[in-house]
Amino acid sequence: MTGLLGTLARSTGAGDTVREIRQQPGVWRDIDGIVAASRAALDGFLQPLLARDHLRVVLTGAGTSSFVGQILATTLARRLGRRVDAVSTTDIVADPRGCFAEDPPTLLVSFARSGDSPESLLATELAEQCLSDVHHLVITCNEEGRLALAHSGKATSYVLLMPPASNDRGFAMTSSFTGMTLAALLTFGGTAYAGVAERLAGVGERITRDGVLDKDIGALLARDPERIVYLGSGALRGLAAESALKVLELTGGTIVATSESALGFRHGPKAVLSERTVVVVYVSNDPYTRRYDLDIIAELRSTMAPGSVVAIGAGADGTPDEENWRLHGAEDVEDAALALPAVVCAQLIGLNAAVLRGVRPDNPFPSGEVNRVVQGVTPYRLQH
Incomplete structure (x- = not known):
């Protein structure tokens, strides 16, 4: 490997x-x-x-x-x-x-x-x-x-x-x-x-086996972010939520991560931005939805430090390649399918960030305050 x-x-x-x-x-x-x-x-x-x-x-x-x-x-x-x-x-x-x-x-x-x-x-x-x-x-x-x-x-x-x-x-x-x-x-x-499964597997292998994004992930984490924001629209809104959870889990909560939609971010959640925040935007394959993703990317890049706003998507959007992580081979799949190789990027960010911070990602909560299979829920009878 x-x-x-x-x-x-x-x-x-x-x-x-x-x-x-x-x-x-x-x-x-x-x-x-x-x-x-x-x-x-x-x-x-x-x-x-x-x-x-x-x-x-x-x-x-x-x-x-x-x-x-x-x-x-x-x-x-x-x-x-x-x-x-x-x-x-x-x-x-x-x-x-x-x-x-x-x-x-x-x-x-x-x-x-x-x-x-x-x-x-x-x-x-x-x-x-x-x-x-x-x-x-x-x-x-x-x-x-x-x-x-x-x-x-x-x-x-x-x-x-x-x-x-x-x-x-x-x-x-x-x-x-x-x-x-x-x-x-x-x-x-x-x-x-x-x-579709074979196509997605090919995209995934370029990330996991060939390491096409290794340098990009290293550069992002070299910024030593204290906060990571994930944004996604439509089906990719759920992907953004999962991506934020991966960072929180794998780093044992040592990096604060949050998520929103591209449009919803302006309505208050944008207050999370700081000098040590990085933003990852998942770019939709849907031509209509994509326009809103590109708008928030342009807006954030106009005010944030170079390299602190990353776009992950399958298609070119006219911005410099070093600020975009391309999922080549997934250009025309639905966003729900695009989520599979895209989330691998978030998994690798969380995994690498954990190791850099001295957290064991296989068991980031050794004292048991958070469990792999949830514990502590008391089931109550529903009364008619």
């Missing part, structure tokens, strides 16, 4: 995270095969549901898994021509009657790395309490998790298992996040996504 990941792999406490970031292109290819092999069974489960005029699709998960839904919601809404909402399990558990105030036929799509977080199973149980007609698609990386076991074999549920390697051992979700995102795109997109 060479380049940035090769160097980090030799760092104490980074081995699992390095391996799981690096393995993602291979995991994406494996998932492409899994969904293809499951196509007939998936269609048999989903097509009768998607034929219902008033079906509501709810994408749910906690933490990083909830950002899968945020990335996918608008893309799937357009593709399916129906209502698709991203609602975290933490919101469902805290306010089930509010989240399920209406009672249309519902497909609850649950994303979970382990399936053992307290909210994962409880959210599905609350959906069944609140709704008269609910089906479950469970996309998980752990066949032995409570969520998978509870829904396996149920007539109203379908469990789609990810490759075992995607059940990340490191603290932060990396290959599990991108794997579940791709699995849902392929599941609902069908033939529209033929060949």
Whole structure:
């Protein structure tokens, strides 16, 4: 293993995270095969549901898994021509009657790395309490998790298992996040996504294997930022949120990271900017949305120090190459698919920043104040 990941792999406490970031292109290819092999069974489960005029699709998960839904919601809404909402399990558990105030036929799509977080199973149980007609698609990386076991074999549920390697051992979700995102795109997109997994894998390999962005990542972190802001529009808004979480998790909270949309940033959150802030803007592949991303990049570069505003995207935008990280090969994919190789950049920023600060990214919270699988949640009975 060479380049940035090769160097980090030799760092104490980074081995699992390095391996799981690096393995993602291979995991994406494996998932492409899994969904293809499951196509007939998936269609048999989903097509009768998607034929219902008033079906509501709810994408749910906690933490990083909830950002899968945020990335996918608008893309799937357009593709399916129906209502698709991203609602975290933490919101469902805290306010089930509010989240399920209406009672249309519902497909609850649950994303979970382990399936053992307290909210994962409880959210599905609350959906069944609140709704008269609910089906479950469970996309998980752990066949032995409570969520998978509870829904396996149920007539109203379908469990789609990810490759075992995607059940990340490191603290932060990396290959599990991108794997579940791709699995849902392929599941609902069908033939529209033929060949996309291989294209994304090629882009990912140029980052993880060939190290095309190693120099850029090193230059960004050489600025020793105390704050990192991620901005993204549309589907990339969820990507920005996941990217900020990766920096917070992997560095043990030693770098403050936040996220917003390109347009929303001006409405107050822009106050986070300081001399030691860097801003990363994900540039949409959608020609309309892209214009707003380029506007905020130009605005920020006019007032911030050179090199402190980075644009990550697939297409050229007329600004100097040294200030842009190109994802060559992903120029015409939907933003929800673009998110897969783009988030690898954020994973590498967080990983490298952690090692530079002496934090062990495989376990950045050795005293246990933050856990890989959430603990401490007391489930309460919903009273009718």
